[in-house]
Amino acid sequence: MRKFRIECGVATASAADTMTMDVHGKGKNVNLRIDCITRSMLANVPDLLLDLLEIATYVYCADQRMSRGTAQLTNFGENWRRDLHFTIPVRDPALWQHSEVQRLLEDTLGFLSDDSYTFEFHKAKSPFLSRDVYFQDLIDASSDYDAVAMFSGGVDSFAGAVQDVVLRGRSVCLVGHSSATKVKSIQQQLVDGLKARGFERRVTYIPVWVTNENVRPNDHTQRTRSFLFACLGMVIAHMSGKDRFTFYENGVVSINPPVAGDIVGGRATRTTHPRVLRGLEELFSTLLERPVQIENPLQWMTKREVTMLVQEAGMADLLATTNSCTRPRTWTAAHxxxxxxxxxxxxxxxxxxxxxxxxxxxxxxKIDLLTADRSTSDDLRMAVSYVSFFKKVAATPKERFVVDFPEIVSAINSFPDISAGEAANRIYDLFQRQAKAVESVIAAGVKEHAEALFRNELPAGSLLSICFARNSVEILPSSDYDSQAKALVDRLSAPVFEFAIDETGRKVVFRSAATLTEANFRIVEQLLPDFRSAKKEGREVPFTPPRTLAKRLRISEPSLRTQIRRLREALEPLVVDLGLPLDNDSFIENRPHAGYRLNPAVRELSLADIRASTIPGAPPVAPDVTTGSP
Incomplete structure (x- = not known):
């Protein structure tokens, strides 16, 4: 775990390895600006909320400055997490030094970004500027509205806004954070679109800017953005005389279990995860000494259902104006x-x-969902993993759901108005509806592009080609077409990896003539006996605990995780070579708290059979890059 020290409110660090951040002093290198606040609202800002704003700004901007592991990192653990120690001047140190406040702050942020946090608060030595230092363009207007809601400019936040404003007839103050003018422009266009339809009196827009100044971000995951967002919501709600505010996000993304093996921990967004929202509620309630509530009215809706709200409100023509992309640096006028x-x-x-x-x-x-070639980067694996994940969801009975998807456990106890059992049932139904939506898109795509698929005219690295398993395409008769298209989708999560063991050459051989050798072979060699005996006896293939497997290989557990990652990366070319959907568990399966095993779905053949079925001209898997293991 990498350690970072951040000293805030100072221009000069006390040590060479310490980062400095300042939001308003001589060493100012962080920007915080909130526009369009009414003068009456500004009078209702206590010191503790100004402290909260500054703390959230420092955490968010520091999060961007401090790098994590590489984009390809699968061994997310010690290399991905960070140990962050903040020293921050505040107006009310006694409050922020309270053990319960610090616990809530550290625990909630820790779950949100999968980092370790500690805070050291002290009384500011220099006088603070006036309270309006962060509030620009004060206006004379009413601050009387029904709700305060966070507004990103994405599909979900726009759908939530039109549901409240158009379908429910409520007045809403939309708080929009942006760190780029492109994002601010999108939010403004959507607000203007609502006002142009006759809803001007029901919509108030407060734009917020929080950015690093003259510093290039090292980490773009922005996992702490929702902490900043929530703190902004709390401040605006309190200034408006309210003890509640709203996030708009569909329930699948809110719970957001990792769809790919390396999208875990800090790499899996938890911006509106129910546990995060409950932690923030508790923190804000403790600070203000009265109950605070954070709502998500879209919690039990899928992306499809949320999107249909926009159509129901007669705003479908504004759908293309919304933007959900997490990579604004790649945006162009065309894409x-x-x-x-x-x-x-x-x-x-x-x-x-x-x-x-x-x-x-x-x-x-820029990349079409179904037909573009994604084989040049991680883009293919992400798309295939997404579809494979929801196919697995569709095939999972309710009684196995929590067992097979343990990531949802942290969510089921975070709904105060329903029992854990009811929450589990609702989440299961929610994910089943999402799985059906994904299946319908793939099936429709297969039907629309059937001729191109049959003629191999789509790129081998396109999502449809992978789903269609292009190396074994058969002509589909015109009758019963839909059911056969669905059957193609049903093959998606059940790739048949066929392999053989070359005992003499000490390598694993696949149908494409690709091989695993050296350290990669040794991992398979250790897992093979349990796989073979379980298959022979018709029983479940057991998992080998990480500690046991590492001991057999005479390496440490961190080294084992690194080697598993490298083995999986070495297999990625097989996605295109064999036309099989591939995720991290397709060959070597990992289950938390259980360990590793060869996936029971793979099939071992004789070396002669595997060589007889080799695809001519297929390139070999990249050679082993590990030299440190025995």
């Missing part, structure tokens, strides 16, 4: 969505499943 990040993939599936594709051209995406 406002990268099409590769998880949010773009989730968005496009939702829009197509809602039959609203006509309101958002595919050309808005």
């Amino acid at each position: 406002m969505h990268c099409g590769a990040c998880s949010q773009c993939i989730d968005r496009r599936f939702g829009i197509l499943a809602a039959s609203l594709g006509d309101h958002e051209p595919a050309t808005n995406y």
